[in-house]
Amino acid sequence: MNFVEALSWVNIRFLLDGLLVTVEVAVLSIIFSFIIGSLLGLVRYLKIPAVSKLVGLLIDLIRNLPLLLIIFFTYFALPQIGIRLDIFWSAIAAMTIFESAMLSExxxxxxxxxxxxxxxxxxxxxxxxxxxxxxLIIPQAFKAMVPPILSQFISLIKDTSLAVIISLPEITHNAKIIYGQNTDYVIPMFVAMALLYFSICFALSRVVKRLKLGVQI
Structure with missing residues (x-):
């Protein structure tokens, strides 16, 4: 266990490169899933004959599948039907599909x-x-929806680490490469990853807490 060598500037920069990818995937997934999730949630609320029930079945299906399975599907299964995405967009597609279903509810x-x-x-x-x-309805409902939506976004940021399974060069992937070169770096890398994830998620959690207090007031 060698923190000094493990946390050299070269390794830190490599981790920060991974952090940038994590943020990019999270932000794009948040934008796309919010748009799609809002439309799906509205369709279910309006109870459009046949359409709302079909959308509801699709949402229930996705919500009850592991995100890891959806990541596998977008990267390995979609090319079998002619839809080829690179690792970056496969991760975004998987996150968007899963989060859209969660946000719609x-x-x-x-x-x-x-x-x-x-x-x-x-x-x-x-x-x-x-x-x-x-x-009248949406503005009132939006105040109550903001805290759980932001909480879901925090979960999404942490879930980006699952994309390591398809070698997305995010934080976990890059840390794995570093400690794969030297086993003495395992604990320092896990500490560094924990701090990076914590700093992002804790900052957002404070925003959520403030918003919850604002809604209660």
Whole structure:
């Protein structure tokens, strides 16, 4: 166990390169999954005949699958049907598929938490259903949805480490390469990884805590 040599500038820079990839995958996955998850959650909330039930079945299927299996699917199975993605985009596709399903349920639950009387009140003032939804229901529901959505994003950041299985050059992958060259570096690398993940996730968790307090107030 040699912390001085293990945490040399060359190794630290290699870990930071991995951190950059982790952040890139997480940010893009967050953006895509939020857009798709919002649409899916809205479709389920609106209870569109046949469509909502079909979407619900698909979401339940994805939510009950391991993320690791979805990563394998995007990288190894999609090429079998003619869809070829590199490691980076395979990881993003897998994260987006999984997180979209999770976020859709958060969004649906948030919309359902608003009393039906709010919709009736909006309609009684002359607003259309879509106007009531956009200007009355969604803004109220969004306040309640923000903390769990951010909590899900924190989980997504940690889940990026699973992409090491397809050799995505993120933090865990790069640390594995470093301690693979010298077994004395195993503990220092695990400590470095823990600190990097902790610093990102703890900062976001503080944001979530503040938002929860704001919602309660």
């Amino acid at each position: 958060i969004i649906r639950a948030g919309l359902n938490s608003i009393p039906k009387g709010q919709t009736e009140a909006g309609l009684s003032t002359g607003l259309t259903y879509s106007q009531t939804l956009m200007h």
